[in-house]
Amino acid sequence: MNMLIRGGTVIDPGQFHGLGDVFIRAGKIEAIGEHLSIAESDMVELTIIDAQGLVVAPGFVDLHAHLREPGFEHKETIETGASSAVAGGFTSVCCMPNTSPVNDNQAVTEFILSRAKQAGKANIFPIGAITKGSEGVELAEIGDLFAAGCVAISDDGRPVMNSQVMRRAMEYAQAFDLPVVDHCECLHLSDGGCMNEGFVSTELGMPGIPNASEDVMVARNIALAELTGARLHLAHLSTAGSVRLTRQAKANGIPVTAEVCPHHFSLTDEAARDFHANAKMSPPLRSAADVEALKEGLADDTIDTIATDHAPHAIQEKQMEFDKAPFGIVGFETAFPLTMALVEEGVLSLERAIEKLTSAPARAFSLKKGTLAVGSDADVVLLDPSHSWVIDPTQFHSKSQNTPFTGWNVKGKVIKTIVAGTIVYGSD
Amino acid sequence: MGLKTKDLLGVSSLTSDEIRLILETSESFKEVSGREIKKVPALRGKTVVNLFFEPSTRTRTSFELAAKRLSADVINFSPSTSSIVKGETLLDTARNIESMQADIIVLRHSSPGAAETLAKGVRSSVINAGDGWHEHPTQALLDLFTIKERKPNIEGLTVTIVGDIAHSRVARSNIFALTKLGATVRLVAPPTMIPLHVDRFGVSVFSSLDAGLEGADVIIMLRLQLERLGRAFFPSIREYARLYCLTMDRMKRAKPDVMIMHPGPLNRGVEIAPEIADSQSAVILDQVANGVAVRMGLMYLLSGSGQA
Numbered sequence: 001m002n003m004l005i006r007g008g009t010v011i012d013p014g015q016f017h018g019l020g021d022v023f024i025r026a027g028k029i030e031a032i033g034e035h036l037s038i039a040e041s042d043m044v045e046l047t048i049i050d051a052q053g054l055v056v057a058p059g060f061v062d063l064h065a066h067l068r069e070p071g072f073e074h075k076e077t078i079e080t081g082a083s084s085a086v087a088g089g090f091t092s093v094c095c096m097p098n099t100s101p102v103n104d105n106q107a108v109t110e111f112i113l114s115r116a117k118q119a120g121k122a123n124i125f126p127i128g129a130i131t132k133g134s135e136g137v138e139l140a141e142i143g144d145l146f147a148a149g150c151v152a153i154s155d156d157g158r159p160v161m162n163s164q165v166m167r168r169a170m171e172y173a174q175a176f177d178l179p180v181v182d183h184c185e186c187l188h189l190s191d192g193g194c195m196n197e198g199f200v201s202t203e204l205g206m207p208g209i210p211n212a213s214e215d216v217m218v219a220r221n222i223a224l225a226e227l228t229g230a231r232l233h234l235a236h237l238s239t240a241g242s243v244r245l246t247r248q249a250k251a252n253g254i255p256v257t258a259e260v261c262p263h264h265f266s267l268t269d270e271a272a273r274d275f276h277a278n279a280k281m282s283p284p285l286r287s288a289a290d291v292e293a294l295k296e297g298l299a300d301d302t303i304d305t306i307a308t309d310h311a312p313h314a315i316q317e318k319q320m321e322f323d324k325a326p327f328g329i330v331g332f333e334t335a336f337p338l339t340m341a342l343v344e345e346g347v348l349s350l351e352r353a354i355e356k357l358t359s360a361p362a363r364a365f366s367l368k369k370g371t372l373a374v375g376s377d378a379d380v381v382l383l384d385p386s387h388s389w390v391i392d393p394t395q396f397h398s399k400s401q402n403t404p405f406t407g408w409n410v411k412g413k414v415i416k417t418i419v420a421g422t423i424v425y426g427s428d
Numbered sequence: 429m430g431l432k433t434k435d436l437l438g439v440s441s442l443t444s445d446e447i448r449l450i451l452e453t454s455e456s457f458k459e460v461s462g463r464e465i466k467k468v469p470a471l472r473g474k475t476v477v478n479l480f481f482e483p484s485t486r487t488r489t490s491f492e493l494a495a496k497r498l499s500a501d502v503i504n505f506s507p508s509t510s511s512i513v514k515g516e517t518l519l520d521t522a523r524n525i526e527s528m529q530a531d532i533i534v535l536r537h538s539s540p541g542a543a544e545t546l547a548k549g550v551r552s553s554v555i556n557a558g559d560g561w562h563e564h565p566t567q568a569l570l571d572l573f574t575i576k577e578r579k580p581n582i583e584g585l586t587v588t589i590v591g592d593i594a595h596s597r598v599a600r601s602n603i604f605a606l607t608k609l610g611a612t613v614r615l616v617a618p619p620t621m622i623p624l625h626v627d628r629f630g631v632s633v634f635s636s637l638d639a640g641l642e643g644a645d646v647i648i649m650l651r652l653q654l655e656r657l658g659r660a661f662f663p664s665i666r667e668y669a670r671l672y673c674l675t676m677d678r679m680k681r682a683k684p685d686v687m688i689m690h691p692g693p694l695n696r697g698v699e700i701a702p703e704i705a706d707s708q709s710a711v712i713l714d715q716v717a718n719g720v721a722v723r724m725g726l727m728y729l730l731s732g733s734g735q736a
Contacts, residue, residue, distance in 0.1 A: 202623040203440070205540045205562030205600055210624075275541025319517055321539030323560065 001045050002026075003421055004038060005380065008051025012058060012372035013355035022056055024378040027421035032372055047423075051382055054415055057354045059091025059379035060335070061361040061370045063152075063181075063259055064235055064307035066328070067093070067124070069115060070108070071100025076312040076399045078112065079119035081332075084310070084398035086121050086425040088332035089414040091379035092362075092369045093122050093310075096156040097129040104129035104140040109148035121424045123379070125151040125367065127181060130169045134158045139169055146176040151365050152233065154181035157282065157327070161187055163220055170230035179231040179257070179365055184217035184242065185209075185283065194323045196269040196284040204272065207323065209284050215241035222249040225256055233364055234258040236309050238283035240293030247302040257364040258297070259307040262338035263329060263404065265294045271404055277318045277325030278404040281311065295347045298356065305361040306353075308335050312400030330398045334405050340385055340412030350385060378421040387413035431729050435547040435554040438563035439604040447608060451573050454718075454725030460497060461720055470728050471500035477525050480506045480536040480557070481518075486692060486716070487557050487566075491534045494723035503530075518542060519549045526550045532727055535559070553730040561595050567691055568601035570722040572609065574715050575646055578687055583610030588640050588682075590616040590672060591650025591699055592661070594623040598691045599650060603629050616640035616672070620661045637672050644682040648689045649674055649700050665698055675701045679709070687711050 003024040010020040010032060021036040022029065038046065067081035076084075078095075085093045095112065097103030103112065109126050116124035128145030132138045134155040142153055153173055159182060160166045166182075173180050190209045195201050197208025218234060222245060225232035237243060237260050249256050263281060268288050271279040279285060297303040311328025318325050339357065342348050348356070362370030369379060391408045393401035416426030431446055439447070460468055476495040478488050488504065495502045505525065518537070525533060533550065535543050536557040543556035543563075558564040572582065579585060587606050593599045593615050603626075606613050613631040615622065622633055634640035641647065652668060662668045679686065688700075688710040696702045704710060 197624055199625040199628050202626055203600075203629075205560055205597060207561075208624065275544050316517060319519060321518060321537070321545060322541050323539045 001047065001421065002042050003047045003049065003378070003418070004036070005049045005051050005056050005382070008054045008056035008382065010056045010372065011351050011354050013351055013359045015371065015373060017351055022372060022380065024421045027378050029372050029374050029376050029378050031374060049382070049416070053384070055350070055383040055385055057381050057383060058358040058370045058372050059381045059417060059419065060089045060357040061092040061367060062090045062308050062310070062332070063094045063233070063305060063361045063365060065093045065095050065310040065332070066098065066312065067095040068312060069099065070111060074314050078115040078124065080397065080399040081310070082116065082119045082121040082124065084330070084332045084396060086417040086419065087397040087414065088334070089336050089381040089383065089417055090332055091122055091381065091417060091419045092125060092367060094125045094127050094151060094365065096127055096154060098134060098157050102129050102134050103127070104132050104134065106141070106144045106148040109145055109150055113149055121419060123369065123419065125365070127152045127154050129153065130155045130160055130180065131165065136160045136162055136165060139165070139172060142169070142172055142178065143176065146178055150178070151367060152179040152181050154183065154235070156181070156183045156235065159183045159185050159187070159217065163224065166221070167224050167228060170224055170228040170232070174228070174230055177231070177366070179233045181233045181235050182217065182221050183235045184214050184221060186213045186216050189213035189216065194280060195272045196286050198269055198287055200269045200272060204275070206272070211239040211241055211286065211290070214239050214283055215245065218242040218245045222246070222254055222256060225249070226254050229255065232256045236261045236264065236283060236307065237294065237297065237303060238264045238286050238290060240290050243293045243297035243302055247297065247300070250302060257304045258302065259305045259361070260294050260298060260303045261307060261309045262331065262335050265291055265298070266338045266341065267404060272322070275322045277320065277322050278329060278402050280322060280325055280327055281309070281329055282327040295342065298342065299347050304356065304364055306335065306339055306356045307361065308332055312398055313402045314400060318402045329402050329404060330396065330400050332398065333396050334391060334403060336383065336414055337410035337412040338405070341410070343385070344411065378418060380418040381414060382416040382426070384413045384415050386411060389413055434730065435543070436565055436726060436730065437543045437547055437554065437556045439565045439568050439601045439608070440563065442608070444608045447569070447572065447605060450569055450722070450726055450729060451576065453729055454573055454722040457724035457728065458718065458721035460724070461717065466497050467499055468497065469499045471495065471498035471731055474500045474531040474731055475529060476500045476502050476532045476534065476727065477530040478502065478504045478534045479522070479525060480504070482536050482538050482558070484536055484558070487536065490716070490719040491557060491723050494720045494727060497720070498724055498727060500727070518546060522546050522550050526552050532730060555726065555730065558597050561597055561600070563601045564597040565601050566719070566723055566726065567598050568605040569726070570715055570719040571602055571648065571689060572605055573718045573722050574689065574711050575687065577714065578711070579645060582606070584612070585645040586612045586614065586643060587646040587648065588614040588616060588644040589648045589650065590637060590640065590674065592621040592653060592656065593617050593626065594621045595653060595656070596650050602648060603631055607631065614640045614644070618662055618671070637678060638681055641678055641681040644686055646687045646689065647674065647682060651691065651693065652695055652699050654695070669698050673697070673699055673701060674704055676703060679704060689715060691715070
């Protein structure tokens with residue numbers, strides 16, 4: 001089946017920006033340009049999509065999500081996660097290994113990929129564990145994980161505390177050119193904290209997680225990347241200190257990439273004041289000064305990508321007392337409008353915002369995604385950047401609704417999502 | 429005039445007028461406890477549930493006594509953590525209790541914000557009897573009440589709070605209450621026990637006990653939670669006592685008529701020298717007696733009786 005997306009503003013970051021048509025044949029981008037003429041033979045079974053007034057961009061690539069399967073299917077399954085992803089414009093999703101069992105071996109990776117294939121919709125790229133069981137002691141069989149299809153390794157929510165183990169993992173991963181992703185948190189400094197340590201936590205009597213908990217691990221990881229030459233990817237930066245350290249590392253030519261989550265540049269720890277655990281995530285929401293630093297980091301490319309850290313939890317889990325509830329919020333279906341707020345604010349141009357959702361993350365993990373280049377997979381998203389709407393979690397495609405953005409009036413909507421030439425979200 | 433809200437969740441949300449109203453109302457109830465028949469019918473037919481998720485004898489007893497002296501029916505519900513089956517949320521437990529037509533739920537819980545979460549989910553009035561490190565508003569109110577008995581004008585008093593400020597709901601509620609009424613508040617603790625940016629409450633912070641006691645009108649000693657030992661907050665009880673125990677010698681730096689307070693239970697010889705606890709300056713037992721009066725006054729106001 002062929003598809004012609006006609007008359008939209010095509011933004012393929014760094015490659016093409018202007019009015020034009022995108023022609024898809026057999027699931028691949030066939031041509032891109034103004035007023036494409038379609039050969040008679042291609043007219044058969046041609047779907048024509050009118051994209052006038054819309055932006056046509058590569059499908060988004062999320063380097064950081066939790067799809068919860070296997071093990072926590074009451075929160076999300078690969079199928080519901082993929083539906084949620086494409087509803088948010090994400091056509092490629094990298095899923096973290098903190099499932100049950102942990103994705104620390106080939107069998108789990110293969111299971112995830114087979115479920116992803118059944119679910120269809122989004123492309124799923126598993127991230128393998130760094131250590132067995134993510135226990136931080138013995139290396140997982142990283143070569144096997146790579147062979148089975150893992151695109152990076154991480155112990156995400158259970159960061160490797162032992163610096164020697166982390167060093168060895170970084171050295172070993174180079175045999176497969178795998179990026180090593182770290183959730184930078186010193187668990188000793190976090191010490192059971194459940195929100196940012198600052199004036200708000202002092203007022204609420206809530207155990208705090210200091211900025212230093214992230215900063216010391218960012219610094220450690222950068223030092224180890226310098227020592228080993230490994231590809232280091234820093235997950236969900238939240239502090240001014242880690243932005244500063246990353247900026248300096250990049251200036252020194254150390255191979256590091258970094259991501260930020262929309263909630264960290266959209267909210268501060270003030271959101272925890274009503275004690276609802278939808279404002280609880282790790283790393284926690286920080287101060288206004290940190291938010292500013294994150295925006296500066298995005299603007300000067302210290303921060304390469306925007307990732308969701310989509311972390312679904314069931315209602316009853318998030319209804320628990322703040323300190324007892326699990327960390328994390330859903331993110332796929334709110335990421336684009338929250339990113340558009342940065343465009344409105346002038347932090348990023350629309351093209352650069354799209355870049356941080358597409359080509360930049362694809363580059364960080366060497367995925368052949370996030371582009372409309374001729375010959376590439378036809379993963380495309382149609383966006384209406386000026387469409388205003390109100391966030392209503394009951395409309396989410398995710399199995400979970402744990403978001404702090406309920407009722408927000410936002411701008412920027414995903415109209416249609418196409419994966420490999422097939423419409424997977426939005427009406428025909 | 430009554431209270432604006434159905435609940436008492438913390439001092440931080442009270443206005444200074446509301447604090448004064450509670451204190452004034454409590455005064456008339458103090459007299460009741462001195463009578464031979466210590467009972468008034470104000471809450472007859474009402475049900476008060478003490479829902480204590482943390483062990484506490486004195487606070488629970490004080491609430492129980494207060495409710496009984498108001499003629500309310502009192503139920504004590506103390507689910508031990510082990511009996512809270514996994515999956516039943518605080519809200520579910522509370523809704524069960526509400527179904528028994530509880531008018532007032534008194535909640536003690538280890539999680540900050542537990543009382544607020546509960547109050548949003550039930551129609552009953554909720555009184556926070558301590559939520560984690562967050563607030564313990566009735567303790568602060570009874571402390572104010574006790575101070576006023578000897579020093580009626582709180583405005584302008586210098587009150588020094590000594591001990592583990594970071595992990596103390598008593599400290600937080602007292603800081604809010606005292607600053608709202610115009611007292612000068614000083615905090616004394618090793619820097620490990622001072623929470624971040626606490627100076628933004630308009631208090632001054634000392635690591636030296638001697639300096640913090642200079643000219644004080646009131647000294648509130650906090651109980652040292654011995655379980656903090658071994659977690660790098662302080663090296664040893666011996667050193668803590670050497671640096672932060674209130675002794676006769678140190679007390680001389682405060683005003684001659686200084687009042688010594690402590691929310692109990694005391695660690696004699698750790699944060700407070702025994703001879704001080706037993707001295708004329710100490711009002712520790714007055715605090716206990718006043719606790720009943722203040723809780724009576726508060727429940728009376730929350731039960732709607734104050735709005736008639």
